[in-house]
Amino acid sequence: MIQINPIIRLVNRNLTISINPGFIIWQILFPLIYIFVAGFAYTALIDNVPFGDKNIDYPAFLASGMIGFNIMNSTLISGIIIWNDRRHGMFEQIMSGPFTRSDYILSNIVTIGIIGLFSAALITAVGYPVFFNSVDFSIVTIPLIIFGSVVGAILFGSIASIISTRLRSSEGFNVIINTVFLFFAFASTAFYPVQGAPQPLATIFYLNPLSYLVDIIRAGIFGQVTDFVIIEMLLLIALATIFFVIATKLLTKLDF
Amino acid sequence: MLCIETKNLRKKYASTIAVDGVDLQIESGQVFGFLGPNGAGKSTVIKLLTTLISPSNGEISVLGIDPTKDPLEIRKKIGVVLQQPSYEPTLSAEKSLDKYGMMWNIDKKIRKKRTEELLTAFGLEEIRKKKMDDLSIGQRRRVQVAREFMHDMELLFLDEPTVGLDPSARRKLLDFLRDQVKKSGLTIFYTTHVLSEAEYLCDNIAIINNGKIMAVDSPSELKNRFGHEKTIKIHISQVSEKLKSKLSEISECHIKLEPEPTIVINSSNSEIVLMNILKILNETETKINDLSAIPTNLEEIFLKVVGDSN
Numbered sequence: 001m002i003q004i005n006p007i008i009r010l011v012n013r014n015l016t017i018s019i020n021p022g023f024i025i026w027q028i029l030f031p032l033i034y035i036f037v038a039g040f041a042y043t044a045l046i047d048n049v050p051f052g053d054k055n056i057d058y059p060a061f062l063a064s065g066m067i068g069f070n071i072m073n074s075t076l077i078s079g080i081i082i083w084n085d086r087r088h089g090m091f092e093q094i095m096s097g098p099f100t101r102s103d104y105i106l107s108n109i110v111t112i113g114i115i116g117l118f119s120a121a122l123i124t125a126v127g128y129p130v131f132f133n134s135v136d137f138s139i140v141t142i143p144l145i146i147f148g149s150v151v152g153a154i155l156f157g158s159i160a161s162i163i164s165t166r167l168r169s170s171e172g173f174n175v176i177i178n179t180v181f182l183f184f185a186f187a188s189t190a191f192y193p194v195q196g197a198p199q200p201l202a203t204i205f206y207l208n209p210l211s212y213l214v215d216i217i218r219a220g221i222f223g224q225v226t227d228f229v230i231i232e233m234l235l236l237i238a239l240a241t242i243f244f245v246i247a248t249k250l251l252t253k254l255d256f
Numbered sequence: 257m258l259c260i261e262t263k264n265l266r267k268k269y270a271s272t273i274a275v276d277g278v279d280l281q282i283e284s285g286q287v288f289g290f291l292g293p294n295g296a297g298k299s300t301v302i303k304l305l306t307t308l309i310s311p312s313n314g315e316i317s318v319l320g321i322d323p324t325k326d327p328l329e330i331r332k333k334i335g336v337v338l339q340q341p342s343y344e345p346t347l348s349a350e351k352s353l354d355k356y357g358m359m360w361n362i363d364k365k366i367r368k369k370r371t372e373e374l375l376t377a378f379g380l381e382e383i384r385k386k387k388m389d390d391l392s393i394g395q396r397r398r399v400q401v402a403r404e405f406m407h408d409m410e411l412l413f414l415d416e417p418t419v420g421l422d423p424s425a426r427r428k429l430l431d432f433l434r435d436q437v438k439k440s441g442l443t444i445f446y447t448t449h450v451l452s453e454a455e456y457l458c459d460n461i462a463i464i465n466n467g468k469i470m471a472v473d474s475p476s477e478l479k480n481r482f483g484h485e486k487t488i489k490i491h492i493s494q495v496s497e498k499l500k501s502k503l504s505e506i507s508e509c510h511i512k513l514e515p516e517p518t519i520v521i522n523s524s525n526s527e528i529v530l531m532n533i534l535k536i537l538n539e540t541e542t543k544i545n546d547l548s549a550i551p552t553n554l555e556e557i558f559l560k561v562v563g564d565s566n
Contacts, residue, residue, distance in 0.1 A: 001361065001362075001363055003361060004361055006361075009358060009359050009361060010359070012355075012358060013355055013358070013359055016347070016351075016355055017344045017346050017347065020346050084345075088341070088342060088343055088344065088345060089338065089340045089341050089342030089343070090342050090343070090344060092308060092338055092340070092342065093336070093338065093342040094359075095308060096306045096307070096308055096331060096334075096336040096338070097331055097336075097359065097360065098328065098331055098332045098360060098361075099328075099331075099359075100328055255309075256303060256308045256309060
């Protein structure tokens, strides 16, 4: 019998339980409504958004922001695999099977990465008709989008994992995860440009890692790699590393 | 060959000693019952043996392997059904079996064959397409136990596997387990609160209380060792003051008034006590409605062993 790597087996299982019709519909429907309803409806209020040397129209701005938003959304969901496994007794079951803790942790990271890339690809495909006029891909910018997707996925997946390991009650978990989601989603540059926002709000936008992720992806799509985007990349890597290390340590210590 | 061996096994949590010097020697190819009241340390011993937690002291050998040195090697050879339910809510019963087999690296063709066999053996055909989240507790439990037979193993830990099962499903499971032991030489480490189950299934039994092993033997030997005291019940028509006064002189019996007047004898010399009571009943002209002798069963032995140790 061919020995399939235990991490691949766990990733297979994780993807099977995570990607269900409901998840995919939510992943497509939610951004579609934002891009095609809010995007065009708000055009009357926000005509153009300056981004680097370019001025991009609001639907294109929003569609590109939705890629980052969807990566965060999907990886927060997939990051709660740990929560669900603990809640439904599967964590202990897996740990009493032919797997090590490292297998379990790595499989979750790979799952989150795959779902992050899948989400990015999905929204790029859906949003492409909206932003294709402003697209300025190059050999440098495409890896930037992939980099942002993977590092962002690891960051948000790690945050969800930390919450999953720290909380026991469903109520507490739902309150925290929804609060985190709301903060990341709406206090970021995913939906609105930072220009024109009141100064305190603009500052909060840039305390939010989703803003870094969204800016990096926009830089990749519209070919506007500035010094500020490079700083955002460094910050995103630093945050993803810190949260990833914390998540791994907490998972390693997770008791039965 | 010894399948499980522990020497002076201890597990301490903060100020609580959950397992206190457990010595076990379990031969392969048998069903070993592990009985004890709630909080006695059964599940902790299972977690120690299945490498989920590490001991505070003592030695463990499972299938000849030290779990503190090579836990993964043990986990590859065992199956575990823990006390708590474990399931993936979004999967159907059928998919749940198949995915579990996949996790154990079982070939697709073998998985398909085993899934069909187990769905039949556990009476799950009708609910095969139902999602785990929509199943009853008993149905979920059946899938949880069936799932473990998707992979090959030498030793299976079953922690109260019949919780939530109806009597027919319970009997079906016990027969299935017996069959597996006969056919494949599997060793089963079995905990339950239903003592008739243990009596039906187990070759040997250990009783644990307060983290300590109180007795280990076969069910018949346990009965021989602890079952000297027999219970005889005499159902009578009425209880007169004269009868009460005469019976109060016999310490090995007592009168129960509800649901009907009954004289209960608990004695290792129950026959002699019975003769004396029959004499008193005759003297007091008390009518006997019914008389029954209760055979010594595991439940009484369990209560005695646990009661004595408390």
